Amino acid sequence: MSHFRQSIFLLNxxxxxKFLSESKELDSKSSQWRLRNFLTLSTKYFEIAFPLDPRQSLMENIISLRRTELSRDxxxxxxxxxINTRGPLSYGQIGRVMIIWLASGKLSEDLYKKIVGRxxxxxHSWKSFMEILSCIRATKMEEYQSGNACGGKISKSHLAKDIVRSEAMEVTLVEKFYEALQDTYKVNWIKLSDYIxxxxxxxxxxxFLILVSQCKGFFFTTKSSFVEWLISEQSEVLHTxxxxxxxxxxxxFYHSVLMMVxxxxxxxxxxxxxxxxxxINFEAYYKVLVMRLVVVLCLLCVNxxxxxxxxxxxxxxxxxxNQLPKYFYGILFPCLKRRYFQISEIGEAFQIAGDPLLCVNLRENTTRKLPNVIHVQLGTTCNIEDIFDLLFPARNESQAPNSTVSEVMTNPDATSSSDCSDQPKILTVPCSEVSPPSEQNLQQVNWDLFQEVSDFLKLIGSENNGTTSTVAQKMKEEINMHIKFLTAAITLPELKKPDAGEDMAEEVQRMLQELQQLHSFLDTSNLEVAKAEQLLKSLLSRKPKIEALLSQCIVPTTLKDSCEEQGNTVCVEDEEIESPSIAAYSESSNKATEKKQPKGKAKAKSKKSRKGKGKK
Structure with a gap:
């Protein structure tokens, strides 16, 4: 089941x-106990809203759900x-509280008092940070509401005072955030039962990096991080x-992040x-963690x-x-040879990895542009919906009558609109997802693809450079099409007919699993070709049974998006932006800096910076 469908069910x-638990008609202990179990079950939504891999949060339908009041509730x-436990809060509890708080914008007053009191x-550094964060969020909301009440007209003197007070509070917020992160990093976590x-x-x-980097008037970040920041902004207009x-x-501040990474x-x-x-499962997560740490390091460099x-x-x-995706490392590998990096190359690596690089400008429109970077212009009255339209262009396209899962929930207010009824507002999956209206003959699997993959794997086993990244990406896309294809086919009634054979559904399921493994192989920097070849032979051995089965089947075309891809790669090539300060971060600057360093200096400096505590 897709993350989107899981989210819909959990929210419902x-x-x-919640509606039944507040009803006076169900006051028996057994009923209340069952309702509490359902409420506990619904909180699994946290794992979908904040996945281990941030690229999975870039699905537009998930983002639309995240922006609803129901999601915040x-x-x-x-x-x-x-936090429904006795005693003080742990680092783990504080960490989970803070990411929800930062992502949601503002907590209820009762919940805020309950958290701070625990x-x-x-x-103390976390408590101080929470207090100043609550104050800033409340002030911003008051300013937004008072601006609307006055028709957007506020006196210049009043506005100047608000700006001075706001800037002072923002600086204090960054300082307290820094102290809290450092205290968490330096603590002897081995002795703690629930560490972050x-x-x-x-x-x-x-x-924290986004907060710190705003001081220059522009900053670089990933699309996933910027979207999280956008979601937390509850007003329609962004005040930058x-x-x-x-x-x-x-x-x-920057050096502290460098040392941790x-x-x-x-x-x-x-x-x-x-x-x-x-x-967390180490084998499943370690590659994701290393990738995320390298991305943070790249952001430090470009900022x-x-x-x-x-x-x-x-x-x-x-x-x-060995933990990095082959195509990601392949783009950056030439930079290691010539001993300098270009922002455009880092942008290309981020883009093909599914989490594009953004340059967010807080000043007026400027003229310079950076290749492979999405440029976002924020002004004094920038509309948040305009930014989402830039990041997700499909939001502007009219939807067909039979929308797929990836095309629904584009209206963020769909579940939060006012209703005269006291009944709960149910989120629904469109009828096309339950019973697709149109079907067509199923196309055959492209079995030649597996020989092409075999040849490609042998190639990258002997040539470790960036020239193979585009080919790898195209193969991954074609494999992903087959995964979607079989995911749709496995639910067909033909697989359940007696004359189809009892093992046919299992046969398709096994092939689907092997395709998923093959897809993951193309993300691996240090590939074991022998294992990959064994997997490809197994796939080819299924050809007679799979072809015989699929030739008799029809599959709904609207299910083609049932297997969601990670992220949306968008490159706004023609967006114009630049100021003299951004130019200082262009390609030539870091080229000049890096070429001046004698050989071996980078390695020596890095070894020196690694000395210190072995803590998180």
Whole structure:
């Protein structure tokens, strides 16, 4: 079942259970107990809203759900249940609370007081951060509401005072955020029973980077991080302002993130222990974590114009390289040879990895553009819907009568509109998802594809460069089409007919699993060709049975999107933006910096920076 469908079901379960639990007609203990179980079940929504791999959060239908009041209410219900324990809050609880808080915009007053009252004394930095965050969010909401009440007309003197007060509060917020992250990183987490998870911690680090980087008037970030920031903005108009951080503090903030990333990448033993003690499968998550850490390091480089020597050192590390997707590493590999990186190349790597690089400008329109980067212009009265339209162009297209799952929920207010009835508002999957109206003869599997993949795997086994990345991506897309194809076919009634054979559904299921494995093989930097060949032989051996079965079947074409792809790759090539300060971060700047360094210096500096604590 897709994440979108799971989200729909969990939101409906929550809405109905909440409605019934507040009804006076069901007051028996057994009924209340069952309703509490349903409410607990609905909180599984947290895992879908904040996946371990942030690229999975870039599905437009999931984002539309996230922006509803029902989604915010369910996430706050998660907090209520998560902190429904005795004693002070743990680092793990604080981490989960903070990512929901930052993503939701504002918590209810009762929940805020309950959280702050449970923060232990030794975690005072988190308590201070929570207090200033609550104050800023409340102030912004008041300003937005008062601006609407006045028809958008506010006196210049009043506006100037608000700006000064807002900037001072923003600086304090960044400082408190920095202190809280440092205290969490430096604590002796081995002795703690519920420490913050890697996924939660990196989510907070990414949000911290956005806050810090705003001081320059523009900043680079990933599409997934920027969308999270957009979702947290509850007003229709984005009020942007630079955070006035002095240079010394700015350097300290960036360096702290650099040190954490280096430590997590260099100390695999501690990182593995951190993952497993967080209840996460190490084998399934370690590649995702390494990729995310390298992305953070790249963001540090493009936002500061330095640390490229550290990035080079990290990418030359065999363990790190082996965890990265082949196409991602292939694009950056030529940079290692010539000893400098271009922002356009980092942008291309991000883009093909499914989480494009964004340059967000807080100033007026400028003229320079950067290739392979999505340029987002934020002004004093920038409309949030315009930004979503830029990031997700499909929002502007009219939908066909029979929309697929990926085409629904484009209206973020669909579940939060006012209703005179007291009945719960049920989210629905369109009829085309339940009973597709149109069908056509199923096309045969392209069996020649597997020989092409075999030849390609042998090629990349001997040539480790960026020239194969485009071919790999095209093959992954074709494999993904087959995965969608069989995912739709496996639900067909023909597979359940007696004359089809009892093992036919299982045969299709096995092939589907092998295709998924093959798809993942093309994401691996250090591929074992022998294992891949064995998998390809197994796929080809299924040809007689699969062809005989599928030739008799028809499959709904509207199910082609039932297997969701990760993220939306968008490159706005013609968007114009640039100021003199952005030009300072162009390709020539880091080229000049890197070429001046003697050989071996990058490695020595990186080794020195790795010294220190082995903590998270």
């Amino acid at each position: 379960i929550y809405e109905i259970a 369910l996430l706050q219900e998660f907090i209520h249940q998560d 923060v232990p004394t030794e975690y 998870s890697p996924s939660c911690f990196l989510y907070l680090v990414e949000r 302002s630079k955070v006035a951080i002095n240079q010394q503090s700015l350097e300290e 280096q430590q997590f990448l260099s100390n695999k033993g501690n990182t593995a222990l951190w993952i497993t003690r967080s209840g 500061t114009g330095k640390y490229y020597d550290v990035l080079s050192f990290v990418l030359r590390n065999n363990d790190v390289r």
